[in-house]
Amino acid sequence: MTKTGRYALIAALAIFLTGCELRNEPAPVEEVEITPPPPPQQQVPVVPTVPPMPGQPDAIEHEDQTAQPAPRVRHYDWNGAMQPMVGKMLQADGVTAGSVLLVDGVNNRTNGSLNAGEATETLRNALANNGKFTLVSSQQLSMAKQQLGLSPQDSLGTRSKAIGIARNVGANYVLYSSASGNVNAPSLQMQLMLVQTGEIIWSGKGAVQQQ
Secondary structure, X not given: OOHHHHHHHHHHHHHHHHHHHHHHOOOOOOOOOOOOOOOOOOOOOOOOOOOOOOOOXXXXXXXXXXXXXXXXXOOEOHHHHXXXXXXXXXXXXXXXXXXXEEEOOOEEEEOOOOOHHHHHHHHHHHHOOOOOEEEOOHHHHHHHHHHOOOOOOOOOOOHHHHHHHHHXXXXXXXXXXXXXXXXXXOEEEEEXXXXXXXXXXXXEEEEOOEO
């Protein structure tokens, strides 16, 4: 082999070895900067809005704390108006002593509210021990109303109904009473009726004063 051939072989071998070293050398690793994730944000729970129920005030509305004035209670001098009228009725012509009398509840015909039960009780007290009539008791009257399908507290209301109840309990007379006009100064009217015929044999009228 010539000298030139040996140099060429040595050069080729050197190039071959250099290529092998290059292939076995690992590729450089690129450094990547890793950014840490942001901390999780704390979520605020969402409360659903519940619509108000029908007929109930909204939650943001406040009740009116203003005190409402109490309704006015009227007191009347029933006894002062009834006693003179009862005295005149007991002296009326055509009244038979010892007869049975049904006292109907005082009917409210005024333009306002009044305690008709108090008026009826006062009237019955005014006729107690009158010496001329025997009164139908409250128990008898309540039983008669129940037999006709009425409440014991039901006022008879009309003259015809009062006469019907009186016949049921065997009464001879009915005293029908009503308060009418302005409730601040009512007028009291009484009518004594004969049960058998419905005839009015006495009537009276008087003013009722407030106490």
